[in-house]
Amino acid sequence: MGLFGGGKQSGRERRAMKDHLVELDELRRKQLRDLGAMTVEMAEAGRFDRERLSEQAREVVGIDREADLIARGLEEGLTLEELEDLARSDDEPATDPGK
Amino acid sequence: MRKGALKKKQRQLEELHLDRREALGELVLGMFVQGSWDEAIMSRGAAEVREVAEELDALAAPPAPPVDSGEHDLAPTGEHTAEHSMPETGEHTGTHIIPGPGMPDTAEHTQEHAVPAATPAVTEPGPKKPEAGKTGSDSPAATAESAPPKAGTPKPDSGKPRTPKPDTGKESSAKAVAAAAAAASTPPAPGKPETPKPPASVAVEGKAEAEPQPKLSELDLLEEKIGKSESQARTAAEAAKASTAADSRTELSAITREIEADRTKLTSTLSTASARIADAEKRADAAEAKLARESAANREAAAGWVRSQAAEIEADAALAAEIAADPDGSPDSGADAGPRQAELEARIRTLETSLEAEKASKIEALTIAESRLKAIEESAREAEKRVEEAEASLSEAGTAPVPVEAAPGIVTEAEAREAAVVWLRGQISALRQEISKGEASDKKGGT
Numbered sequence: 001m002g003l004f005g006g007g008k009q010s011g012r013e014r015r016a017m018k019d020h021l022v023e024l025d026e027l028r029r030k031q032l033r034d035l036g037a038m039t040v041e042m043a044e045a046g047r048f049d050r051e052r053l054s055e056q057a058r059e060v061v062g063i064d065r066e067a068d069l070i071a072r073g074l075e076e077g078l079t080l081e082e083l084e085d086l087a088r089s090d091d092e093p094a095t096d097p098g099k
Numbered sequence: 100m101r102k103g104a105l106k107k108k109q110r111q112l113e114e115l116h117l118d119r120r121e122a123l124g125e126l127v128l129g130m131f132v133q134g135s136w137d138e139a140i141m142s143r144g145a146a147e148v149r150e151v152a153e154e155l156d157a158l159a160a161p162p163a164p165p166v167d168s169g170e171h172d173l174a175p176t177g178e179h180t181a182e183h184s185m186p187e188t189g190e191h192t193g194t195h196i197i198p199g200p201g202m203p204d205t206a207e208h209t210q211e212h213a214v215p216a217a218t219p220a221v222t223e224p225g226p227k228k229p230e231a232g233k234t235g236s237d238s239p240a241a242t243a244e245s246a247p248p249k250a251g252t253p254k255p256d257s258g259k260p261r262t263p264k265p266d267t268g269k270e271s272s273a274k275a276v277a278a279a280a281a282a283a284s285t286p287p288a289p290g291k292p293e294t295p296k297p298p299a300s301v302a303v304e305g306k307a308e309a310e311p312q313p314k315l316s317e318l319d320l321l322e323e324k325i326g327k328s329e330s331q332a333r334t335a336a337e338a339a340k341a342s343t344a345a346d347s348r349t350e351l352s353a354i355t356r357e358i359e360a361d362r363t364k365l366t367s368t369l370s371t372a373s374a375r376i377a378d379a380e381k382r383a384d385a386a387e388a389k390l391a392r393e394s395a396a397n398r399e400a401a402a403g404w405v406r407s408q409a410a411e412i413e414a415d416a417a418l419a420a421e422i423a424a425d426p427d428g429s430p431d432s433g434a435d436a437g438p439r440q441a442e443l444e445a446r447i448r449t450l451e452t453s454l455e456a457e458k459a460s461k462i463e464a465l466t467i468a469e470s471r472l473k474a475i476e477e478s479a480r481e482a483e484k485r486v487e488e489a490e491a492s493l494s495e496a497g498t499a500p501v502p503v504e505a506a507p508g509i510v511t512e513a514e515a516r517e518a519a520v521v522w523l524r525g526q527i528s529a530l531r532q533e534i535s536k537g538e539a540s541d542k543k544g545g546t
Contacts, residue, residue, distance in 0.1 A: 032124030036148060039123050043145030048138050057131035060124070075367045 009077040017074050017083075024067045031060045105158065112155045115342055118349045119148045125352075147341045154338065461534050468530055472523050475516075482516050 035056045042048045069090070073083040123144040130136050421440050 029121055032128065033117060033120040034124070035127050036120030036123035036144075039127050039141055040120070040145040040148045040152075043142050044149070048136070048141060050136060053127055054131055057128045060128050061132070071363065075363065075370075 007079040007082065009073075009079050013080050014074065016080075017070050021067060021070050021074070024063055024070065028060060028063045028067070031056065031063060035060065109155065109158050112151060112158060115345060116148065116151045116155055119144075119151055119341075119345050122345055122348055123148055147345070150334075150338050150341065458534075461530065465527075465530050465534065468523070468527050472520075472527055475520050475523050479516050479520050 035053070038052065038056055039048070042053070069083065069087055072078070073080075073086070078086065123141075126144050127141060130141075417437050417440070424440070424444065
């Protein structure tokens with residue numbers, strides 16, 4: 001069991017979470033393609049701008065984190081409020097491994 | 100190639116392009132997450148993506164006109180070859196004799212000949228231009244067939260150079276030219292991807308193409324053509340290999356995602372099942388505890404009922420005993436009926452004992468008093484007899500005077516005895532009254 005579990009997840013919330021997970025997957029793939037295109041452009045230019053690449057990769061990491069949170073909400077049957085609380089509690093300064 | 104097949108091929112290439120871009124993005128993301136950047140790997144990935152993009156561009160380019168090779172309508176400025184001064188009729192290729200200042204009068208030549216041999220700047224084979232492929236053809240049919248290039252297939256017939264995509268708006272013509280120039284300027288090293296080159300080099304090469312070309316022998320041309328074909332074949336083979344690898348990676352990542360999803364689902368199912376089992380166990384424990392509590396409560400209630408029944412029976416028995424012991428008494432009820440009854444009985448017994456003793460003492464006293472009264476009455480009768488005898492003796496002696504002094508003495512003794520009898524009689528009557536009173540009070544207390 002998770003941290004919460006006081007309330008009960010409704011079917012509507014579950015559907016919304018699933019839909020959002022699908023959206024996040026699409027968004028992640030789009031961001032990855034953009035990142036790939038950016039890399040190709042930089043390779044053509046002969047210079048890789050790591051700042052820009054890191055910035056784009058950070059967005060993908062943010063999407064991954066959100067997707068993990070939603071997946072956890074689905075797995076543990078959390079309500080949206082509990083999920084919001086969890087997101088706030090996990091909203092600590094992100095480490096930047098790219099630097 | 101048929102139009103449908105062409106579209107299918109184009110669609111496949113587009114998907115491959117997207118997959119490769121995504122794979123490259125994943126690669127860069129992994130580098131970002133691990134914090135270790137490798138520009139060589141990024142360059143390789145970018146080259147693979149660009150390769151597919153070029154093939155896609157080549158496939159999307161409109162086919163060349165069937166008869167005219169298209170080189171004749173070039174603008175006066177910009178890139179051109181020696182073919183521009185060819186006659187307007189009929190097919191022609193680089194095999195036509197082009198009178199030029201630096202060109203030999205021999206037969207076939209290519210655009211590479213535009214670079215003068217004396218020019219030291221361009222020593223390697225010159226950049227491939229779209230027209231370059233046509234310069235090596237010997238027949239008009241071959242020229243017409245070379246318009247739609249074979250992209251992404253390792254077939255050796257794709258050795259014909261790809262025509263650069265005209266300005267479609269997606270990317271600038273300069274970029275297309277740069278890509279073509281980069282593709283052409285790559286030395287035919289096997290297994291090595293194409294490397295980008297700055298557009299400036301294209302300009303230089305474009306200028307060089309305008310130079311007069313030296314004539315080469317047919318053997319050299321053939322050799323060069325074979326080399327180009329081999330290079331193209333290698334490129335196509337590498338592209339196919341990369342495509343297969345990308346497909347494998349994509350498929351692998353899809354399988355991995357599926358496995359992850361299944362694992363997540365399984366884990367959630369297991370956790371749900373374990374939660375249900377724990378819940379059921381809790382409920383079973385609660386039910387057992389409830390059953391035990393109810394059993395204990397029932398036993399306690401039964402014991403209480405038995406105790407109350409026993410108390411009632413005892414109370415009934417005590418009441419019955421009380422009623423049996425004292426039929427006239429008031430029945431007591433409750434828990435203090437027993438001790439009170441016993442106390443009362445004891446008190447009654449004490450009272451009866453004392454009453455009996457008093458009665459016995461009074462009877463004894465009465466008996467003593469009666470015997471004493473009898474004795475007194477006997478003595479009184481004897482005294483009266485003596486008095487009568489004395490009076491009779493006195494009457495007989497009547498004639499003789501009786502002394503007066505002796506008479507008072509006799510009277511006084513008789514009077515004393517008479518007074519004692521009277522007193523005793525009074526005492527006996529008082530005792531009899533007392534006894535009768537005590538009996539009357541006993542009778543009253545009993546009722």
